[in-house]
């Protein structure tokens with residue numbers, strides 16, 4: 019497809035990680051049918067590299083798309099059919115692993131930080147032992163979300179009313195810079211990346227991101243794009259906003275300790291204060307407001323919280339185990355210095 | 356929210372009632388923007404739509420809440436013999 023001058027071309031397509039992602043790539047390149055996707059059945063690991071990358075590419079059509087890929091493919095019935103099959107696999111795996119929980123307990127559980135003796139969180143590890151190289155890898159992986167921070171949550175807005183809607187929009191307004199482009203959180207993250215000597219181009223580190231990171235972003239897209247999962251999206255948002263403030267405090271400390279610049283520290287320092295506010299607004303007004311209107315969604319909110327915890331734990335576990343073995347948590351070559 | 360003529364000065368400048376609510380064992384939430392006068396006479400300003408003012412006085416970002424109050428709450432719970440889920 020010819021590029022239209024003055025338009026952002028979108029990131030390049032990644033290399034495939036198995037038959038499913040190869041089929042999606044082929045369909046995106048040729049605007050054809052995604053053939054050879056029988057593997058969408060029971061055979062493919064729902065947490066694996068192949069399925070998560072295939073799903074990620076299909077979701078990306080709703081955000082920025084890819085270089086030289088027809089924008090109209092966003093609504094291709096064949097690709098949507100495939101996406102549906104992959105989503106079912108992922109959702110079934112989540113439902114099988116997330117323990118049923120009471121909504122209030124799930125929310126309160128987020129306030130507790132790991133007790134002594136429990137494995138340290140990723141931000142704990144970074145605050146204590148993180149090297150500059152670890153922090154750069156962490157930022158490269160997280161960039162898949164932070165360069166579109168709060169975008170997946172914007173889809174829930176038309177599905178909310180009253181208190182929940184007003185509060186959700188207020189928090190999103192903050193995330194999107196409160197009317198100032200230079201304060202959009204995704205922009206602040208790009209500044210952080212540049213400070214750490216990383217390339218802040220959208221989608222630049224997709225190739226290096228492991229399935230555990232793709233699963234984290236896919237979870238938000240899944241919850242955001244389905245009205246039927248609006249309760250889970252609210253739970254997801256509550257999880258993110260509640261755990262973010264203390265984690266950001268540790269990450270800001272980690273960055274200061276390795277001598278990162280002001281722009282890098284600013285991203286996390288901003289989130290310490292912002293998310294101390296967002297936590298309260300999301301718990302009481304977004305979740306509280308939603309459940310006042312639709313009390314039957316309480317179980318979905320709890321599921322959203324539990325699923326987010328599960329996906330984030332898997333990402334942290336894999337990342338820490340690679341670092342503790344002295345290796346890189348990225349796929350492919352380590353980041354050039 | 357409620358607005359109207361300033362009762363004291365009679366000025367037409369519209370004054371708006373700010374909503375404030377307190378989180379139990381947590382911050383005071385105030386509709387922003389907020390200017391906070393510190394004891395040393397200096398001021399800090401936060402222009403968020405809602406500002407979380409620290410009431411436990413342990414925040415590293417004082418006067419703004421940075422969620423440090425959660426630790427204090429847990430310690431108090433432990434001291435008073437309260438355990439998880441009881």
Ligand code: FES
Nearest residue numbers: 409410411420423
């Ligand atoms: S009230 Fe939250 S840190 Fe003090």
